[in-house]
Amino acid sequence: MNKIDLHIHSKASDGIKNHREIYDLFKEKGYSAISIADHNEISESLKLGEWANNKNEDNGLISLPGIEVLFPDKWHLSEILVYFRNPQNLEEFYKKNIEKKKSKLISYINSRLQEIVNTAKEHKGIICLPHPYSVKGILRKHKKEEIIHEINGIEIVNGCIRKTENKEASELYSNMTENERKKYFFLGSSDYHALDSFNYAHTEIFSEKPLSYDSLLDNLERKDTSIQFIPKGGSMPLKKLFLHHLTASINKFG
Numbered sequence: 398m399n400k401i402d403l404h405i406h407s408k409a410s411d412g413i414k415n416h417r418e419i420y421d422l423f424k425e426k427g428y429s430a431i432s433i434a435d436h437n438e439i440s441e442s443l444k445l446g447e448w449a450n451n452k453n454e455d456n457g458l459i460s461l462p463g464i465e466v467l468f469p470d471k472w473h474l475s476e477i478l479v480y481f482r483n484p485q486n487l488e489e490f491y492k493k494n495i496e497k498k499k500s501k502l503i504s505y506i507n508s509r510l511q512e513i514v515n516t517a518k519e520h521k522g523i524i525c526l527p528h529p530y531s532v533k534g535i536l537r538k539h540k541k542e543e544i545i546h547e548i549n550g551i552e553i554v555n556g557c558i559r560k561t562e563n564k565e566a567s568e569l570y571s572n573m574t575e576n577e578r579k580k581y582f583f584l585g586s587s588d589y590h591a592l593d594s595f596n597y598a599h600t601e602i603f604s605e606k607p608l609s610y611d612s613l614l615d616n617l618e619r620k621d622t623s624i625q626f627i628p629k630g631g632s633m634p635l636k637k638l639f640l641h642h643l644t645a646s647i648n649k650f651g
């Protein structure tokens with residue numbers, strides 16, 4: 398059994414740790430793969446990849462290039478996770494579609510959902526809906542049919558949202574047929590920013606072959622479906638959730 402967490406925030410957005418600290422923390426906790434996916438920022442995600450490569454450890458952490466795109470969507474902001482097979486694709490996607498469109502005040506970009514999905518695909522991005530039913534979730538604002546055929550995965554459990562929002566996501570999963578489920582990967586993620594929030598959710602994966610960078614990516618792209626992704630955990634307690642968001646926003650704006 399391997400544990401992975403593909404939704405982690407660093408100092409580059411509103412997290413408290415840098416790539417090295419994140420690498421060490423998740424390595425120590427027994428994870429096999431991670432991704433720093435900051436809000437419209439990529440510097441620490443790129444550094445994490447370089448750091449993991451240069452370490453070249455036998456049991457090193459697989460580190461995927463990723464970003465969480467934050468954009469205005471209907472009556473609120475929405476988020477979408479995008480992973481890339483190589484850092485060059487992430488960098489190109491960022492330079493062309495994120496960097497120039499960033500708002501000065503808050504780090505959202507002025508793009509629409511469909512435009513983001515299209516440009517992510519142009520750069521071979523692997524698209525995942527994070528916390529689909531939270532306030533920043535896509536399925537809170539869009540009909541499932543509008544987006545479901547465009548994506549590769551869905552985050553079913555997120556440690557940083559309310560219980561009821563996770564419940565709606567797990568109902569989405571339960572209502573899918575076996576055939577529908579094969580089309581997607583399913584994640585449990587901590588959405589780690591601060592405190593001990595890395596403890597509350599993760600993805601367990603079962604794989605017959607040893608897990609590698611390429612096998613993980615092939616499974617996320619659904620070119621291979623030999624890995625089973627099992628979202629685990631749940632929301633952190635409300636009081637802690639409040640403190641967690643407070644710590645993250647102080648870090649960002651303070």
Ligand SMILES: [Zn+2]
Binds near residue numbers: 404406465527588
């Ligand atoms: Zn996040």
